[in-house]
Amino acid sequence: MKPLRVALLGCGVVGIEVVRLLREQAADLAARVGAPLELAGIAVRRPDRVREGVDPALLTTDAEALVTRPDVDIVIEVIGGIEPARSLLLAAMKTGKSVITANKALLAEDGATLFAAAREYNADLYYEASVAGAIPLLRPLRESLVGDHVQRVLGIVNGTTNYILDQMDTHGAGFTEALEEAQALGYAEADPTADVEGFDAAAKAAILAQLAFHTPVTAADVHREGITEVTAADVAGAKEMDSVVKLLAICERIPSAGGRNGRGVSVRVYPAMIPRTHPLASVREAYNAVFVEAESAGSLMFYGAGAGGAPTASAIMGDLVAVARNLIAGTPGPVEVTYASLPVLPMGETTTRYYIELDVADEAGVLATVAEEFARNDVSIKAVRQEGLGAEAKLVVVTHRAPDAALSATVETLGRLPSVREVASVMRVEGDE
Amino acid sequence: MKPLRVALLGCGVVGIEVVRLLREQAADLAARVGAPLELAGIAVRRPDRVREGVDPALLTTDAEALVTRPDVDIVIEVIGGIEPARSLLLAAMKTGKSVITANKALLAEDGATLFAAAREYNADLYYEASVAGAIPLLRPLRESLVGDHVQRVLGIVNGTTNYILDQMDTHGAGFTEALEEAQALGYAEADPTADVEGFDAAAKAAILAQLAFHTPVTAADVHREGITEVTAADVAGAKEMDSVVKLLAICERIPSAGGRNGRGVSVRVYPAMIPRTHPLASVREAYNAVFVEAESAGSLMFYGAGAGGAPTASAIMGDLVAVARNLIAGTPGPVEVTYASLPVLPMGETTTRYYIELDVADEAGVLATVAEEFARNDVSIKAVRQEGLGAEAKLVVVTHRAPDAALSATVETLGRLPSVREVASVMRVEGDE
Numbered sequence: 001m002k003p004l005r006v007a008l009l010g011c012g013v014v015g016i017e018v019v020r021l022l023r024e025q026a027a028d029l030a031a032r033v034g035a036p037l038e039l040a041g042i043a044v045r046r047p048d049r050v051r052e053g054v055d056p057a058l059l060t061t062d063a064e065a066l067v068t069r070p071d072v073d074i075v076i077e078v079i080g081g082i083e084p085a086r087s088l089l090l091a092a093m094k095t096g097k098s099v100i101t102a103n104k105a106l107l108a109e110d111g112a113t114l115f116a117a118a119r120e121y122n123a124d125l126y127y128e129a130s131v132a133g134a135i136p137l138l139r140p141l142r143e144s145l146v147g148d149h150v151q152r153v154l155g156i157v158n159g160t161t162n163y164i165l166d167q168m169d170t171h172g173a174g175f176t177e178a179l180e181e182a183q184a185l186g187y188a189e190a191d192p193t194a195d196v197e198g199f200d201a202a203a204k205a206a207i208l209a210q211l212a213f214h215t216p217v218t219a220a221d222v223h224r225e226g227i228t229e230v231t232a233a234d235v236a237g238a239k240e241m242d243s244v245v246k247l248l249a250i251c252e253r254i255p256s257a258g259g260r261n262g263r264g265v266s267v268r269v270y271p272a273m274i275p276r277t278h279p280l281a282s283v284r285e286a287y288n289a290v291f292v293e294a295e296s297a298g299s300l301m302f303y304g305a306g307a308g309g310a311p312t313a314s315a316i317m318g319d320l321v322a323v324a325r326n327l328i329a330g331t332p333g334p335v336e337v338t339y340a341s342l343p344v345l346p347m348g349e350t351t352t353r354y355y356i357e358l359d360v361a362d363e364a365g366v367l368a369t370v371a372e373e374f375a376r377n378d379v380s381i382k383a384v385r386q387e388g389l390g391a392e393a394k395l396v397v398v399t400h401r402a403p404d405a406a407l408s409a410t411v412e413t414l415g416r417l418p419s420v421r422e423v424a425s426v427m428r429v430e431g432d433e
Numbered sequence: 434m435k436p437l438r439v440a441l442l443g444c445g446v447v448g449i450e451v452v453r454l455l456r457e458q459a460a461d462l463a464a465r466v467g468a469p470l471e472l473a474g475i476a477v478r479r480p481d482r483v484r485e486g487v488d489p490a491l492l493t494t495d496a497e498a499l500v501t502r503p504d505v506d507i508v509i510e511v512i513g514g515i516e517p518a519r520s521l522l523l524a525a526m527k528t529g530k531s532v533i534t535a536n537k538a539l540l541a542e543d544g545a546t547l548f549a550a551a552r553e554y555n556a557d558l559y560y561e562a563s564v565a566g567a568i569p570l571l572r573p574l575r576e577s578l579v580g581d582h583v584q585r586v587l588g589i590v591n592g593t594t595n596y597i598l599d600q601m602d603t604h605g606a607g608f609t610e611a612l613e614e615a616q617a618l619g620y621a622e623a624d625p626t627a628d629v630e631g632f633d634a635a636a637k638a639a640i641l642a643q644l645a646f647h648t649p650v651t652a653a654d655v656h657r658e659g660i661t662e663v664t665a666a667d668v669a670g671a672k673e674m675d676s677v678v679k680l681l682a683i684c685e686r687i688p689s690a691g692g693r694n695g696r697g698v699s700v701r702v703y704p705a706m707i708p709r710t711h712p713l714a715s716v717r718e719a720y721n722a723v724f725v726e727a728e729s730a731g732s733l734m735f736y737g738a739g740a741g742g743a744p745t746a747s748a749i750m751g752d753l754v755a756v757a758r759n760l761i762a763g764t765p766g767p768v769e770v771t772y773a774s775l776p777v778l779p780m781g782e783t784t785t786r787y788y789i790e791l792d793v794a795d796e797a798g799v800l801a802t803v804a805e806e807f808a809r810n811d812v813s814i815k816a817v818r819q820e821g822l823g824a825e826a827k828l829v830v831v832t833h834r835a836p837d838a839a840l841s842a843t844v845e846t847l848g849r850l851p852s853v854r855e856v857a858s859v860m861r862v863e864g865d866e
Contacts, residue, residue, distance in 0.1 A: 021729060024693075025580055031647075031772050032579050128577060134730035136569070136577035142567035144561060146465050147458055147750020174656020214464075260457075280734060282715055287733075294748035296454060297567035297737065301722075302735035305714060314729035329764035339464045 001035035004324050007072040007097075007378055008042045009063055009088055010079035011051055014102060014129075015042070017313035018076060019054050025317070033324040041066045067092040074323055076316060078099040082109060089114060093123040098323040098332070102129035102312055108203035108219035111210065115335060124332045126319035129206045132157055132288045134311030136318070141292070142209045148294040149260065150212040153251040154430065155290030156283050157204040159306045160195035160228050161247040163187045163286045165271070168235045169244050187286050195419065201249045202268045209251035209267040214340040217251075217267055223347040225270035234271075234425045237357050237396070243273040244281045248430055254345055264332040264345040273355055274431040276364035281431075320343070348405030353382070355398050356411060357425035362393040366419045370395060373417065377410040378402070399428065434468035437757050440505040440530075441475045442496055442521055443512035443639055444484055447535060447562075449476070450746035451509060452487050454802040459751065474499045476521075507756055509749060510534040510850045515542060522547060526556040527856030531756040531765070535562035535745055541636035541652035547767060557765045558754035564589055564637045565721045567738040567744030569751070573766065574725070582693065582728035583645040586684040590637040592719030592739045593628035594621045594660050594680040598704070599717050601668045602677050616699065620719050630659035634702045641723070642684035642700040647773040650684075650700055653732065656780040658703035667704075667858045670790050670829070676706040677714045683862055687778055690807045697778040707790055707864040714864075786815070788831050789844060790858035795826035799817040799852045803828060806850065810843040811835070831862065 004023070007367070008015055022029070022039055030036040042054065043063035060066055067075050067088050077099065079085045085106050089099050094117070101107070101145040107114065107130055118125040128138045141150070142280050156162050158236065160182060167178040179196065182188035194200045202222040209217040229246050238245045256263035274281050279301050283289040288306025293299050305311040326333050360366045374381050380400040387394050399407065415423045439455070441448055451760040455462070455472055463469040475487065476486045476496035488757065500508050500521050508525040512518045512531065518539050522532050527550070533818055536538070540563050565588070574583070589595050593615060600611040612629065615621035627633045635655040660680050671678045682702050689696035707714050712734050716722040721739025726732050738744040748753040759766050774810050793799045800819065807814050813833040832840065848856045 017729070021580060025582065029580055032767070134581075134727075135733060136573035138673070139572060139577050140569035143755060144572050144748065144751035146754040147462055148567075148747040149458065149461070207697035214838070219533060279715070282712070294567075294747060296450065296743040296750075298741075298744050299737060300568055301734070303736070305731040308731075309727040311731050314581040314727065315577065317729075318577035319578040322576060325767060331762035331764045334465070334758060 003036040003038040004033065004073045004327060005038050005040040005071050006320070007040050007066045007069070007075045009067070009075065009077045011042050011044045011054060012078065013309040014078045014312045016051055016054065017185045017309040018316055021313050021317050023053070024396070029317070029321065030269065032321050033122050034328055035324065037118050037320065037324060038326045040069065040072045061404055063088055064091065067097065068095045069112050072097060073327055074320065075099045076320065079103070080105065082106055086110060086113070090117050093117045093121045093125070096121065096123065098124035098327055100126045100316055100323060102127065102316060102320045103202040104130040104200070104207060110204040111207070112216055113217070119335050122332055124323040124326050125335070126323055126333070128157045128319050129312045131207050132290060132302070133304065133308060134314045135288060135290070135306065137290055137302050138211060138280065140302070141208070145292070145294055145297060148296045150292060150294045151253050152293040153208050153212050153290060155208070155249050156246055156280055156288055157249045157290065157297070157306060158195055158201040158247060159286030159288055160192065161201070162283065162288070163225060164196070165230065165245055165247065168230070168232065171234070172232060174232045175228060182367060196228050196268045198247065201247060205249035205251060205267050205269050208249065209265055212251055213253060213265050214338055215265055215342040215344055216338045217265070221267060221344040223268040227271050230271050231425070234427055237377065237425050238273045238427070241273060241355065241398070242325065243275050245273055245427065247271050250430065255349070261340055261342060264343040266345050266350040268347060268350065270311045270428060272428040272430040274339060278431040318368035348403060350404050352399045352404050352407065353399050353401055353429040354407045354411070354416070355425070356423065357394070357430050358395045358397070358414060358420050359422040359424050360393050360395045361419045361421060362390050363419065367395065369417060369419055370397070370414060373413050374399070374410055377406045379406050379410050394424065436469040436471040437466070437760060437786070438471050438473040438504050438505045439507045439509060439545065439753070440473050440499045440502070442473050442500070442508065442510045444477045444487060445511065446513045447745045448744040449484055449487065450742040451511065451749055454746050454750050455755055456486070462754065465754050467761055468757070473505045474860050480660060493820070497524065500530065501528045505530060507753065508532045508761055509753070510536060515539055519543060519546065523550050526550045526554045526558070528557065531557035531760055533559045533749055533752045533756060535560065535749060537633070537636040539639060541639040544640070544651070545649055547632050552768050555765055557756040558760055558768070559756055559766070561752050562745045562748035564640050564739065565723060565735070566739045566741060567747045568721060568723070568735050568739065570723055570735050570781065571644060573735070573742065574641070576643060577608055578725070578727055578730060583725060584686050585612040585726040586641050586645050586723060588641070588682050588723030589679055589713055589714065589716050589721055590682045590723065591634040592721055593621045593625065594634070595716065595721070596719045596857060597629070598660060598663065598678055598680065601663070601665065605665060605669070607665045609814055618737070629661050631657045631680065631702045634680060638682035638684055638700050638702050641682065642698055643771065645684055646686060646698050646775055648698055648775040649771045650698070650777055654700060654777040656701040660704050663704050664858070667860055669684040670788065670858050671706045671860070674706060674788065676708050677726070677767065678704050678706055678860065680704050681707070683863065687783070694773055694775060697776040699778050699783040701780060702851060703861060705861040705863040711864040724859065726736060726753060729734070781836060784834045785837050785840065786832050786834055786862040787840045787844070788860045788862050789829070789847070789856065790832070791826045791828045791847060791853050793826050794852045794854060794855050795823050796852065799827065802850060802852055803830070803847065806846050807832070807843055810839045811844050812839050827857065
């Protein structure tokens, strides 16, 4: 059988592993595809850099020429970022190539343009590696659960922040200290903004929501809060609740009175407490895990390494075999469908639960005053705990589910009560009530 | 677009849910497939039984006629057992139908015949629902990890036995008591043999091993031990080791000096201790979870409901959409490949670790005598704990990895030592050393 020819865009941590797997797994890949896979060229910015195991003769700086070369059948993009990745992928699809990308930022910002091109040019566009590394997650959502009705996706999709929060939980470290340790160990980058401010998780949430609900969702639609303001006190408060703080990406169908599709979807990223008995609570260090709740399948969880060269390359290989088989068969795989087109609801309309810790004046009537504020905002209290005396007096309140707007309005008015010295900690609570 | 017509074989707990999903999800399924799906007929043994939501006009007792009807495109088999399921599936593929089955017993006993027929008649044969219910597991193994190199699959694939062992762990119950409770709650059948003797798990292990290692494996190749002999003392012993007893299905590549494929595979089902820190240890009640270790992807885990009508039907719907899309495209999906054809090694050649608890005479030199037996069999000891005095004296030994044959030979000779009153507990230990 005639070999299929692969162009690789980018040759960093992931690209090098792709080259290695193409070489080491060549016999296996050929057996599974039904034809050998051959590397046609690798586009890089600095061709003179030494890359172990990479044949320098394959390197080129002319990515535009590479993606449209007639002897290239499949293009793998691991450059990242919006441009030139988008233009290169579009050019490749336009000239009939199948494309595979790990580019979550591009998919979350402008997936619609890529999906439209895939449809227009009848080209394959696969991107398993863009979310949660090697964990097979998009394919199950796209294919296995396609005959089910997904209600909620709840996941830990950023390894850096999970590592930091896990250190804070295990060793009582503060955020800054835990971040520095993560940086020293290579879990966090020198500029950690994309991770700790939740941008990376928000991009993944957008991709997951789109797949789960067949609805267009971009990164800009995602309500995003990072972990920079999570304090040692927040983590200690969670411990007292037998809970743990995790940065969660949540994609939820918001029910409506009539119709099974719901009145919209909520897509959000924020640190929240989840009970230690929840399967996500035991996800340690830089691991990722995604919990999916579907009407018929019930609760599913997918767990594994969410990043790294080899795991990401493994996910790319799975996509590569699929698109290669599709090319031989002459039929592209399923294109993204957004037929449901549900609205993305604002955060204020989403119902959540709050954990609120208040430093209060140790005087009679404080609890009554506080409780009155909750009632005024129509927020129902699930549990209250009063602790300490004098200057140490504190009040911990956990609410039932209420619209986020009502909850944040309550917190704001509580902060202005004369008997409340300080709102010491506010954290959302997730995991079943 | 012309509808695709579906024949259903069997209408029990799973079949009824398939009918429900075909009705309730009709619009979604049509959108995802690109054509409506229509139920053409349902083969049952007792057509006069009342089945809620099932149109009696669709029922027939003539399954042979139904599977070869020219107006049927896809056949879903949820009868179970070897015959008539096998003949019906073969007849369906022979007349060009795509088939979907949840029949683990048939796939584990005679999958080769089905795969050969799929190849010969160019027909789709999908069976996600046969292992671990709704958990998307076979598709990731077949497709996502296809470019990786799977080293080990370690899973809890039987909900009944996990429920029983979880009760024993949580409440200190004995096996019989826990089984009776599981039967009362509907987690175990009146005749629990298939579950508690490990036959169900062994069938699933054979299917998983075949997929993971591209090697033909049948249920008869699987070393199988059930949980009927697990005692409250075994579970208590595990607790002292900060471990938990689980019925594990293990498919492992056995390394060789040269070559990456290894010198064979080991496929086995038995109760074993795993540390409480292992992700599988926290799988409670009747849940299933499967841990996969692959060379590039690292450790992955898949978790969810392993049985039940709705979860199994959800997995069938995923397969249904895939085969329907393949039919419209005119290209069948990937057929099982067994090109690696590795030998299945006997249990004796598999290396494991043992936990051994001995009731010993409280006299000088016992430890030396016992240690000498281990040394004679070339088994290295990892830890020893001596406890109690007089008639209560016991010795707990945990070994390093050694061939199972050497370990069981050691246990046998230990039982014959005059200073050993009784071998009180023997349990294999899994999870990384």
